[in-house]
Every structure is written in C-alpha cells, then in structure tokens.
Amino acid sequence: MSWKHSFSTSIGKKLQMSFTGLFLILFLLVHCYVNAQIFWNDGGAKFNEAAHFMGNNFLIRTTEIGLFAFLILHIVQGLALWAKNRSRRSVRYQVTAGNKTSPWYRRSMGLLGTLILLFLIIHLSKFWIPNRYAQTFGSGELNLYTRMREEFSITWVVLFYLGGCIALAWHLVHGFYSSLQTLGLTTHKYKKMINGIGIGFSIIVPLVFALMPLAFYLNWII
Amino acid sequence: MEHHTIGLTLKVWRQKNNKAKGQFETFNVKNISTEMSFLEMFDVLNEQLVAENKEPVAFDHDCREGICGACSMYINGRAHGPWHNTTTCQLHMREYKDGDTIVVEPWRANSFPVLKDLIVDRSSFDRIIQAGGYISVNTGNAVDANSLPIEKHRADESFAAAACIGCGACVAACPNASAMLFVSAKVSHLALLPQGDPERKIRSVNMIEQMDKEGFGSCTNIGACEAECPKGISLENIARLNREYLGAVFSGDSQNA
Numbered sequence: 001m002s003w004k005h006s007f008s009t010s011i012g013k014k015l016q017m018s019f020t021g022l023f024l025i026l027f028l029l030v031h032c033y034v035n036a037q038i039f040w041n042d043g044g045a046k047f048n049e050a051a052h053f054m055g056n057n058f059l060i061r062t063t064e065i066g067l068f069a070f071l072i073l074h075i076v077q078g079l080a081l082w083a084k085n086r087s088r089r090s091v092r093y094q095v096t097a098g099n100k101t102s103p104w105y106r107r108s109m110g111l112l113g114t115l116i117l118l119f120l121i122i123h124l125s126k127f128w129i130p131n132r133y134a135q136t137f138g139s140g141e142l143n144l145y146t147r148m149r150e151e152f153s154i155t156w157v158v159l160f161y162l163g164g165c166i167a168l169a170w171h172l173v174h175g176f177y178s179s180l181q182t183l184g185l186t187t188h189k190y191k192k193m194i195n196g197i198g199i200g201f202s203i204i205v206p207l208v209f210a211l212m213p214l215a216f217y218l219n220w221i222i
Numbered sequence: 223m224e225h226h227t228i229g230l231t232l233k234v235w236r237q238k239n240n241k242a243k244g245q246f247e248t249f250n251v252k253n254i255s256t257e258m259s260f261l262e263m264f265d266v267l268n269e270q271l272v273a274e275n276k277e278p279v280a281f282d283h284d285c286r287e288g289i290c291g292a293c294s295m296y297i298n299g300r301a302h303g304p305w306h307n308t309t310t311c312q313l314h315m316r317e318y319k320d321g322d323t324i325v326v327e328p329w330r331a332n333s334f335p336v337l338k339d340l341i342v343d344r345s346s347f348d349r350i351i352q353a354g355g356y357i358s359v360n361t362g363n364a365v366d367a368n369s370l371p372i373e374k375h376r377a378d379e380s381f382a383a384a385a386c387i388g389c390g391a392c393v394a395a396c397p398n399a400s401a402m403l404f405v406s407a408k409v410s411h412l413a414l415l416p417q418g419d420p421e422r423k424i425r426s427v428n429m430i431e432q433m434d435k436e437g438f439g440s441c442t443n444i445g446a447c448e449a450e451c452p453k454g455i456s457l458e459n460i461a462r463l464n465r466e467y468l469g470a471v472f473s474g475d476s477q478n479a
Binding site: 001006009010011012013014015081084085086087088089090091092093094095096097098100101102106107109174177178181182183184185186187188191 | 233244246296298299300304325327330331332333395397398399400427430431433434437438439440441442443444445446449450457458460461462463464465466467468470471472
C-alpha cells in the first residue's frame, strides 16, 4: 500500500487531521509560553527578547513554514471532510437526537474551526503580517509589546479575542481527545488520563491567551 | 407495573420503493397496551390498516428478542428509540403516555437506501464483512476447541465486540453516517484472537476500503454510535481499528491490500 493511498482512505484522512492537529497543539503551547512573558510586567523586555529570538532563529523560521503548511492542510482537509460527511445523508431526519447522544461541540468541529480561522485571519493581519513585512521590507522588527498594548486598548478587539479563545477551547476539548483516538491511544488504560489532560489543556491554554488582551485592557500590566 | 392502555398519534415515513419520493403519514392508534413492544404496537396499526383496506406499513423484524438486529426504526430522533442498549423490539410502550405523538423514520444514510417505508437495504454491511471479516481455517476434522489457549480477558473483550448484531444503529445515529463502530467491532473480535492473525494486516485495510467504497462517512469521534448501540459496543474498538490500520500501513508488508 503506497503512502499516498494509506493517507487517502477515510482513516488516512483522519490521520492527516490528527497529525496536523497535534502539531498545532504543540505550536499553541510554544506560542502561549512565549506570549506569557508579558506577565513579568517589565514593560515587555522579556517578551520582546523572546519574540526577537522566535522571529530570527533559522530553525524556528523554517518550522514556521511547516506550521503554515500543516495549518492549511488541517483547514482544507477539515472543510473537505465536513462537506463530504454532510453529503452522506441526502435525506435528513425530521427529528434529531441533538445533545441526547453526543455533546454539541463534538458535532460542531467544522463550525468552531471556521470561527478560529476567522479569528486567525484578523489576528495574523494585526501582528504576524505587519511584523514580518517590516522585518523583510521595512525598517526592521516591530515592537510587538507596544503593538499589543495599542490593539488591546480597543474594546471590540478585546471582545473578538475573547471570542476566539472560547472557540479555541471548545475545539480543543474534542480535538485533543480525537487526535489521540485516531492514533488508537485511547485504550481503557489511557482514556481517562487523555481526557483529563485534554480538558486541562483546553481550559488552561485558552485561558492564558484570554488573559493577555484582558491584562492590557484592564491595565493589569503597563 | 400497572397495566393500562393508551392512544397515540404516529407520524410514519411512507415510501413506495427505492425510487419513489417518500412522505410522512399520520395515523391514530387506540387501545395500545403498555405491556406491548413497539413492534407489537405496529402490528396493531397494520391490522387496523388491513381492516381499512389500506396498505400496511412495511418494517423489518425477525427474532423480536433483541438479538437479530433487523428492527431498524428511528423513533423520535433516536435509533431504536430512547432506551439504552435496546433494540426496537425490546422497547416497550410503557415508555409512552396517552396522547403522545411519535415520529418514526427509516435509517437515513445514502449507504442504506430505503427499499419500502421503514425498510432499508443494509447489504453494504455484508459487503464490508466479505472484504475482510473472515479467517482462514484448515480443511479436515475440526480441531479440539481447547487446543488454542486464549487468555480470559482477551476472550471476553473479543466476545464483547462480537456482540455486534450489524443492525446499523451506529450509522443511523452518526451525524456523518459513518460505519466505523460496526467495522471496528468486526475487526476487533478477530484481532483479539489468534485465529484472526493470518489476515490481520489486510483485514483492516480491505474493510476500510470497502466501507469507503460503500459511501459511508468518515468517523470524527463524536460518539453518538456508542450511545445508541443496542449491544453497548465501545469506542475503544474504533481506537483498536485505528491501531490495526496504522499497524497495517506502516509495517510495510501489506502489499496485498
């Protein structure tokens, strides 16, 4: 069985979602750690140092290309799966079970993912794109700390970011467990542990992210 | 339990044949004993229809004791009705109150085309089994049943997976119309036993390919199948199927598949 074939069956496509999803989970961890440096409340010194390292290290910049490739694969494959799965039941039920047989977020990964994608477009256009542009064509790296302070003094931006974090949290609750189920790791022995770590991760990481715009908006940090 | 009789309004899917466009038809039934099974209630309805010179509602049924998996009915949004670990024939009318309205639909999935009214064609399941749900057995005399030692725990787990009756409730309940729980049960009960070993590397791959070919959706680990399975087949079987698939495609010796 060729590699291409292995990854193009229905389980193969799930594996693509799983591998890319797990990589994105790892990225979130790094992103969260780096950005949490703002909480030192040192005017952004530690944060800017970390941001400078992330923006200039050759290995990290190379991984960044892989990150975008995986992100696009995750989005394209996810949307394709959503559309294909929907088409498998042409005549729909008159009455549906709703939340009686499964929690809503497990059935709404496509919707939650799309919300995260919308968030991501705005998010990248506010930080990553202008910074890389300035770095490549302009007068060098931007002071991202100052930029965060400016952006997060605007009410709608803060609310939009909080919304993004909520969508991310629900997406992760199912995504974390689901990626490991696809890899066949959710055996009787590990299921509880995986669920526990997954829920913990889905609460802590989006919460730390949500605290960032809030901290600037409410002047917890200067 | 106190026995009494109830009257119900039924909204039942009627469809002449595979090609026809179906619609709901409303019936009223009276004097339904709360001791009756759901299928017996349908028998009463059909007798009533025959007496009125109307066409009775076609529905699948066979053993009426919860082990054959024929009685496919989607009742008020639930496969086999609201009770856990229960087939339609084991759902009893004490669940309902006088005056209730019940909507009954066939399994809905493109891979389960409606043949007539509530009867669907589930031969896609048979073709998945044919693709890999078998073992190689030597000809000659039957070997002694105890010649192959099998650990109790494995035997139990295999038996739990083999409890699958192929009713299709997993497909009916899945928002993606995926057959993964069914396939995983069929792969699991063989994967856990030494008898299943010779075809191990090709079984999961072949059955998954057939499942895709039949047009079932893909699994997104929602879990509605597990919640609705009348035999309590666990999602852990899907994890095992995923492991079997990974083992087959990454091992490098599944060229036959």
